[in-house]
Amino acid sequence: MIHFKAIGKIMGALLMLLSLLMIPGVVFSLYFESGDHYPIIYSALTSFLFGSILFFSFSKQDQNIRKREGYLIVSMSWLFMSIFGMLPYILSGVVDNLPDAIFETVSGLTTTGATILTDIEATPKGILFWRSMTQWIGGLGIIVLTVAIFPLLGIGGIELFVAESPGPTSDKLHPRIRETAKRLWFVYIGLTISVGIIYFLEGMSFYDAVNHALTTMATGGFSTKNDSMAYFPPIIQYTAIFFMFLAGTNFTIIYFGLKGKFNKVWRSDEFKAYLIGVFTFTVLLFGPVLFYSGDGVENAFRDTLFQVVSLITTTGYVTADYTAYHSGLTLVFFMFLFLGASAGSTSGGIKFVRHLTFFKNSWLEFKRIVHPRAVVPLKINGDRVTGKIITHIMNFLLIYLMIFVIGSIIISLMGYDILTSFGAVATSLGNVGPAIGRVGPVDNFAFFDPFSKIFLSFLMLLGRLELFTILVLFTPYFWRAN
Template sequence: MIHFKEIAKIMGALMVLIGLLMLPGAAFSLHYGETIFPIVVSASISLVIGLILFFSFSKDDRNIRKREGYLIVSLSWLVMAIFGMLPYLLSKEIPSFYDAIFETMSGLTTTGASILTDIEAMPKGLLFWRSMTQWIGGLGIIVLTVAIFPLLGIGGIELFVAESPGPTSDKVHPRISETAKRLWYVYVGLTLLAMLLYWAGGMTFFDAINHALTTLATGGFSTKNASMAFYDSAFIQYTAIFFMFLAGTNFTVIYFGLLGRFKRVFRSDEFKTYAFFLLGISVILYYPIAQRADFSGEEAFRTSLFQVVSLITTTGYVTDDYTQYGQGVTFLCFMLLFLGGSAGSTAGGIKFVRHLTFIKNSWLEFKRLIHPRAVVPLLINGDRVTTRIITHIMNFLLIYLLTFVLGALVMSLIGYDLPTSLGAVATSLGNVGPAIGQVGPVDNFSFFSPFAKVFLSFIMLLGRLELFTILILFTPFFWRTN
């Protein structure tokens, strides 16, 4: 039996939190002489309903089981999306329900795809709330990764090995709540540092805080129509590259790095693969970009590095249109949509640890064919990966591929060309933002039909919650009481 009272109580607490986080946007509205009505009313609705739900149900002493856990995780994002879109609707800046839910879901899942055709015309208070939705989503995924996913037994978290929370001496902390708290400190601290550097680099305070929020969340929402291309500054772009790279790194690795425990950092096979791959692909893309006569060598390398880091970390900032360099570069950038950052980061996508496990296991399979009786363990970070985790990852990759194929099929059947269908689904599932076709780096998603926007919003949620969290709700045995 599912304990819906406990779920309702938790949803109430979440709605109160959402209401409180809306209020800073009203301060920016006041500062810029805008009406505070949409944000204040939206916050009030969230607070009132949240408080009613929270105090209407007494605390249940029973522990939350896996079923309640899956429902809480899934409903959390839906509740945040429903109440998070209220400022857009009440202000009538995004009057369409379908557009509002798409923009909000894109923000919360840190996808960064947008239906806005003139971002700079939006009120500053709403732009701040738009950026805040991504920061909330980035913070939320850390909570899921560190505190909730292990309780649900979702694969991928186990591959953190020494970094995953648990009762051993070399973890961040033996208590999950303390681990989550320390990672929040890292997240908030890096956000503040990024804001200060953006500000020092020439951004206005408002632009600096917004870009800091969306950089650390690997979300990519910008306050400018041209995204990061608006800032023709090497300092600002290298600052964005640095913090995108950090945001795509396992936050426990960053934590140990800040403590000076660099052996723990370089012990991570995923981190080393992630860093070398970013650099390697950037070098490959440097040559076609360097052919442009108006680019110096440094500018070509910076442009290449920026696009690669932005796509792999699923941030989605843009400084250049990578589709103009030929089909080879376009295809390579499209493939980057399927990588994702590190597990335990704010990045979306498949994650490097899954790719690394798959490649290592496939390589070892050749050895097993020659020596069928030999015990050939798969090691990540020097520790053996269990068969259960390997099976889970194989299933995840298969379901991810099937979801992509079926999603692209649906998009093509409702009338969109193949490159656009492939690009829209790939970037939504990977929570990236830009893609190929009509949703390239200089395009947006405003032209899609209402059905397509809702469908892509669902795909974003699937990708952000790692598929199984949502899909298990559609299985009959999830709802059986026995």
């Protein structure tokens, strides 16, 4: 039996927390006199009211969180955050219909970065800040934050952490889950503040620096400028490259690096594959980009490195239109939408560790064919990977591919060309932002019909929670009583 009272209480706490995170937008609205402070205040009050009703309607005795409740709480929390998170858009009139408001909110919370706004710089400052804040909230996962603070409310959090972090990584910073969550958020907040200060010192306005700090560390890609990062000088773009790469790194690796435990950093096969991958792709693509772009050497190198890091980390910032180079280069950049950076990072996508496991296992399969009686174990980070994990990863890759194919067919049946359909589904499922076709780096998603926007929003949620957390809810096994 599922304990819905415990779920309701936690949904209430989440909504109250969400309402508090809306308040900074009011400050920016009043400072810039953009006139959108009342819609944000009303949204915050509405969220807090509903949250309070849910939270105080149930006592501590109603709480009994198991794995099933954990998965249901995570899925419902993203649904609740999307519903109440879109209120500032609707009440301010920035977005005048529900499909667009849902799309923009889900895109923010899942750190996808796709947008339906056609003139970002004309958006009121308070709403624009809330747009960036949604990505920061979703960056590491609001559930991880609540794992750290819920024990103070008498609510346990281990099952929530497992459901929110369904990737194959098993690294832990501390044996107690609350302490793990706290350390993750200290790293996350510290890096956000650091990149914000650097942006400001390099010439961004305070407002732009704050917004881009939130979306850089979230690997989200929302910008305050229509031209995205192309608006800013090279020094800022190089800073963004460095911090996007960090944000795409497993946060436990960053923590160990900050503690000086570099042996644990270099022990990570995934981090080495991630580092080598970024370097290799940049070297291989630099020449063709230099040739087809006609830009100078430094500019071509910077654009190449920026787009490689931005797409692999699923950040989605833009400095150049990679679809304007050559169809072959466009295809290569499109393939990056299926990579993802590291498990345990704020990036979306499939993740390097899954690709690494797949290719290592495929390579070892040739050895097993030649030596059928030999025991040939697969090892990652020096540890043997169990058959259960390999099966899970293979299933994940197959289901991911199936969803991409079926999703592309559905979008194409709505009347869109095949490149646009492929691009929209791939970038939504991978939580990237820009893609190919009519959703390239200099385009947006405003032209999609309401059904397609809702469907793509669902794909964003699937990708953000790595498929199984949501898909398991559609199986009969989940709902059967124990």
